[in-house]
Every structure is written in C-alpha cells, then in structure tokens.
Amino acid sequence: MTDIILPQKQSGTSSAREKGLFLRRQELRRAIELLFFAYRDFTYEADELLSDLDLGRAHHRVIYFVGRQPGITVSDLLAILHITKQSLSRVLSHLIDEDYIIQETGPRDRRQRLLHLTDKGVSLEKKLTDLQCNRFARAYSERGIDAVDGFQQILTSLLDDDTRSHLRAVHPDRID
Amino acid sequence: MTDIILPQKQSGTSSAREKGLFLRRQELRRAIELLFFAYRDFTYEADELLSDLDLGRAHHRVIYFVGRQPGITVSDLLAILHITKQSLSRVLSHLIDEDYIIQETGPRDRRQRLLHLTDKGVSLEKKLTDLQCNRFARAYSERGIDAVDGFQQILTSLLDDDTRSHLRAVHPDRID
DNA sequence: AAAATTATGTCAGTCATGTTGACCGATAAT
DNA sequence: ATTATCGGTCAACATGACTGACATAATTTT
Numbered sequence: 357m358t359d360i361i362l363p364q365k366q367s368g369t370s371s372a373r374e375k376g377l378f379l380r381r382q383e384l385r386r387a388i389e390l391l392f393f394a395y396r397d398f399t400y401e402a403d404e405l406l407s408d409l410d411l412g413r414a415h416h417r418v419i420y421f422v423g424r425q426p427g428i429t430v431s432d433l434l435a436i437l438h439i440t441k442q443s444l445s446r447v448l449s450h451l452i453d454e455d456y457i458i459q460e461t462g463p464r465d466r467r468q469r470l471l472h473l474t475d476k477g478v479s480l481e482k483k484l485t486d487l488q489c490n491r492f493a494r495a496y497s498e499r500g501i502d503a504v505d506g507f508q509q510i511l512t513s514l515l516d517d518d519t520r521s522h523l524r525a526v527h528p529d530r531i532d
Numbered sequence: 533m534t535d536i537i538l539p540q541k542q543s544g545t546s547s548a549r550e551k552g553l554f555l556r557r558q559e560l561r562r563a564i565e566l567l568f569f570a571y572r573d574f575t576y577e578a579d580e581l582l583s584d585l586d587l588g589r590a591h592h593r594v595i596y597f598v599g600r601q602p603g604i605t606v607s608d609l610l611a612i613l614h615i616t617k618q619s620l621s622r623v624l625s626h627l628i629d630e631d632y633i634i635q636e637t638g639p640r641d642r643r644q645r646l647l648h649l650t651d652k653g654v655s656l657e658k659k660l661t662d663l664q665c666n667r668f669a670r671a672y673s674e675r676g677i678d679a680v681d682g683f684q685q686i687l688t689s690l691l692d693d694d695t696r697s698h699l700r701a702v703h704p705d706r707i708d
Numbered sequence: 709a710a711a712a713t714t715a716t717g718t719c720a721g722t723c724a725t726g727t728t729g730a731c732c733g734a735t736a737a738t
Numbered sequence: 739a740t741t742a743t744c745g746g747t748c749a750a751c752a753t754g755a756c757t758g759a760c761a762t763a764a765t766t767t768t
Contacts, residue, residue, distance in 0.1 A: 378672050378680045384665040385600065386703055387672075387684070392593075393695050394687040395571045396614065412724055417568075424561065430745060438572065443726055445746065467735045467744040489560040495689035496554050496563075499682070504554045506675070506682020508563070511570040513671035519569045527562055590754055606716060619755055621717065643715045643764045 401487045409480070414439075414447045415456075416484060419473065422457060423481035425526070427470040429462070436522070456480060508532060577663045585656070590615075590623045591632075592660055595649065598633060599657035601702070603646040605638070612698070632656060684708060 377383065399413065406416055421436055422428055430448070434441055448471075451457040456477035462468030473481055496504050512520060512532045524530070553559065575589065582592055597612055598604055606624070610617055624647075627633040632653035638644030649657055672680050688696060688708045700706070 376677075378677055379669050381665065384668045384672075385661070386706070387668045388596075388661070388664050389600075389699065389702075390684060390687040391571065391574065393699065394690040395567065397692045397695055398567065398690055400692070414725060420564075424565075431743090439725085440727065441745070442728085442747080446725080449746090462744095465736070465744080469745065485561070485564070488564050489557065491690060492560045492563045493555050495686050496560075498689045499685040501552075501554055502678065503682035503685040506679035507686035508566060509675040509679040510671050510683035511566045513674045514570040514574055514667060516573045516576070519573055523565065523569065526565075529558075530562070588753060607714090615754085616756065617716070618718080618757085622754080625717090638715095641715080641765070645716070 398488065398491060401491070402484045405483060405487065414443070415451060418444070418447055418451060419456060419477060419481050420485065422471045423473050423478065423485070426472050429468045429470060431468075433471065451477070574664065574667060577667070578660045581659060581663065588623075590619070591627060594620070594623055594627060595632060595653060595657050596661065598647045599649050599654065599661070602648050605644045605646060607644075609647065627653070 402416055403413060406412060417437055418433065421433060425432075430441070430444065434444055437444065448457065452459065455474055458472050458474055459469040460472065462470050509532065512523075515523070520532075524532075578592055579589060582588060593613055594609065597609060601608075606617070606620065610620055613620065624633065628635065631650055634648050634650055635645040636648065638646050685708060688699075691699070700708075
C-alpha cells in the first residue's frame with residue numbers, strides 16, 4: 357500500500373490557507389468528508405423529484421446524458437456510465453416504455469440505436485438539471501470566480517486519466 | 533420550477549476565468565459532470581479493495597466514520613449516514629461478526645452501544661483512507677493551496693445548512 | 709412508582725440497481 | 739463467406755436501500 361505523502365501532525369491550527377499544511381491527514385480527511393456530504397446533499401433534491409415519478413438515480417443519469425448529447429449511442433452511454441448493458445437495458449427500456457426517450461436507427465450504421473429525449477423527456481431533464489444547476493449557481497456566486505476555478509481544478513485532478521480525456525473531448529472550450 | 537439565474541448563450545469562449553461567465557448553463561453542466569465523474573473515480577479504488585474482502589461501500593462508510601470518531605453511538609452514525617437503522621443494522625452486524633468493529637456499553641447511558649474499530653478494523657480503515665487521501669494529496673499538490681481553498685469553499689456552499697453545521701462542529705479548526 | 713420516551717435490535721417483505729453468463733438477430737467489416 | 743460488432747434478452751444473483759411492526763432495556767418525566 358502506498359503511503360501518504362506527508363505525515364500527520366497533531367498540534368497547531370490547520371487552515372488550508374497556511375502554507376503547505378493542506379496535505380496533512382486531517383485536511384485530507386476533511387476533503388473526503390466534504391466530497392461525501394456534498395455529493396449526498398447535491399443529489400437529494402433530484403432524487404425526491406424522481407421518486408415522485410417512480411424513477412431512480414439510474415434513470416436520471418440516462419436522461420441527463422441523452423439530453424447532453426442527443427443521438428448518443430448505447431455503446432457511448434455504457435462507456436460513460438460504467439455499467440453493464442443489462443443494467444442499462446432495464447432502465448432504458450423503462451424510459452422508452454414511459455415515453456421519456458425514443459430510439460432511431462443510425463443512418464450510417466443501422467445496428468446503432470440513436471437515443472433522443474421526447475418532449476416529456478426534455479421537460480423532465482430540464483427540471484432535474486435546473487435543480488442541480490441552481491445549487492451550483494448559488495455556490496458559484498457565493499464564492500466567486502477564483503473559488504470556481506480552484507474547485508474545477510481539484511476535481512479534474514481527482515479524475516482517472518481516461519475520464520479526464522473524455523471530459524476534454526466533450527468540453528473542448530476548456531483548458532483543464 | 534425555479535429558473536436558472538443567467539440565460540444560456542451559444543457563442544464565444546467560456547473559460548471560468550472570464551468574468552461573470554461562470555453562471556452560464558454550459559459551465560454549470562460542466563460542474564455537474566465533473567462532480568459525477570470525480571465521485572465515481574474517487575470511490576473506485578476503495579471499492580475494489582472492499583470487494584476483495586466481500587465488503588461494500590456501505591461497510592466502508594461505517595468503518596470510516598467509526599474510525600473518524602471512536603466511541604460514536606449508533607444514533608449519531610445514523611444521523612451522519614442518512615439511512616435507516618435497519619439498513620445500518622445489517623452492515624454493522626456483519627462488521628461486528630467479522631471482527632472489524634466492537635461495541636461497548638455506554639458508561640453514562642447504558643442503552644448506548646459505543647462503536648470502536650478493532651485492530652483489524654483500524655488496519656482496513658487505514659488502507660482505505662490512505663487510498664483516498666493519496667488521491668486528494670496528489671490533486672492538492674498538483675493544483676496548490678489556492679485551488680484547495682476554492683474547492684473547499686464551493687463544496688461547502690453545496691451543502692445543506694444542517695450538514696454545514698455538522699461539519700463545522702466536527703472540524704472546529706476550520707472557518708468555513 | 710408508574711408512564712412515557714429513547715436507544716437499539718430484529719423479523720419480514722419489498723424495491724432499485726448493480727453483477728455474471730449465455731445466447732440471439734441484424735448489420736458491418738474483413 | 740466468415741468474423742466481429744451493436745444491441746437486446748433471459749435467468750439468476752448480490753447489495754444496499756426502504757417500510758412496518760414489534761421487542762427489550764434503560765432513562766426520563768410525570
């Protein structure tokens with residue numbers, strides 16, 4: 357097991373503002389907890405809305421990424437979500453049955469099923485994304501541009517290399 | 533449904549470094565995706581180690597927070613995890629059976645079961661936390677103190693108020 | 709002292725979301 | 739013509755969440 361880079365120390369203050377102390381054990385545990393709680397709270401509102409419609413977080417992810425990239429293939433969706441096609445199939449079939457998503461045959465490769473949101477799907481996607489955008493908009497405007505930059509930098513460095521490549525591809529306007 | 537604060541625009545660059553543009557729809561969607569992918573990649577290594585031991589993420593959370601606060605009560609753990617006592621019970625019973633955690637009767641209130649890691653539990657908690665600390669240590673040192681500060685500020689603003697209060701209580705040395 | 713509340717545990721059933729493995733048809737690539 | 743790929747499906751299973759009901763012990767309130 358690889359070891360932690362800097363040893364933990366007990367005494368003294370530990371504001372991240374103090375030079376070099378942001379690699380101490382206590383500060384890193386704080387990061388772990390912050391990410392855990394933020395993710396939990398961040399998803400809560402959308403989860404509530406979804407459960408009113410008898411949908412779950414898995415449905416949300418599909419709706420989000422289809423809305424993000426209309427015409428996305430099943431393969432590409434699988435690569436993004438990191439789940440099996442059997443798991444996706446159950447969720448996707450339900451969304452098609454319930455008229456949130458429609459498939460169309462790929463024009464070049466007729467094996468492909470290109471996924472699109474229906475009007476009903478667009479409407480739900482907007483509600484869900486608005487909830488989460490609003491939370492970020494509040495956080496971003498409370499803290500300002502420099503904090504936003506730092507936030508995005510750290511999250512980007514947390515990613516696996518291949519995930520970072522993927523994000524670079526779908527956000528070509530960004531430098532990170 | 534509440535609307536997004538700033539309207540989306542199509543043209544032009546959109547670096548977060550440009551003043552005021554960090555509230556645009558595209559930038560907020562980027563935040564959503566960054567958080568999703570970062571959380572997924574962040575938990576992956578620990579999940580692998582856990583599955584070798586026939587444990588899951590639920591066990592990890594219990595082990596982490598018991599290690600974080602030895603002697604924590606079941607009630608306090610439930611409040612942190614936001615799950616039902618039945619869900620916790622299954623996981624906790626298993627961890628006790630497998631000798632990762634021991635209970636002791638509360639000295640003042642004998643109804644309470646104070647939870648502690650065994651040596652085996654401490655060893656596993658260290659391995660798991662090291663994995664996640666190392667990932668943060670790398671990200672933090674790649675990006676530096678200002679980015680760390682911004683990261684923590686934005687995540688703190690994403691929290692629900694009561695979660696923020698809780699974190700203030702357990703990290704009394706921090707200002708946020 | 710009796711009653712109410714609290715902390716914890718347990719039984720039983722359900723649901724959502726992930727997994728593996730096997731197999732299929734349609735289509736594309738070699 | 740053969741092989742590979744895209745997508746779907748069936749079956750079985752594991753995990754981790756949920757609800758509801760009930761139980762025991764200990765503490766607090768009346």
